[in-house]
Amino acid sequence: MAKAMARHILVKTEAEAQLLKKRLDNGEDFAKLARAHSLCPSAKRGGDLGEVRPGQMVRAIDQVIFKKPLRLIHGPVKSTFGYHLVQVFYRD
Template identity: 60%
Template sequence: MKAGVCHILVKDKQKAEELKLQLAKGANFQQLAKKNSICPSAKRGGDLGEVKPGQMVKAFDNVVFKKPLLTIHGPVKTQFGFHLIKILYRS
């Protein structure tokens, strides 16, 4: 199994919640990722490409392979910070 995933990574939960609210109001995921994410994927609009089970940390994996597609999930806490995760597809 593999999945196409985008995410926004920020340091604190409050910032993640603010961004999630902006997304709920129709903000563009890629633009918010470029402006706010602290992950190197920010320059690609948060696009992580395809990931396989076990490739990411467990909390991230659990969302990617168990939650509904095309929904903003999170904030999901990992050792890196707080993620907003959007699963584009699974195959």
């Protein structure tokens, strides 16, 4: 079965996600921003979701993790929880 390693930042608004994405694009540290801003329990791990398999995450995030290019920061991606910025390290 496929698996991947990813991290994300979850915020309430698209505007907040856009602002954080600009900061990331300007070279700010993903883990530090995740710890400071993410609403997900993964924030304390710098947004690290660990190893995930298809179907473990909400559909919108699953699509990014298993179909989008690696190492780029994708988003904002809307889900029922809010807006996510997602980065995928590897998948097999």
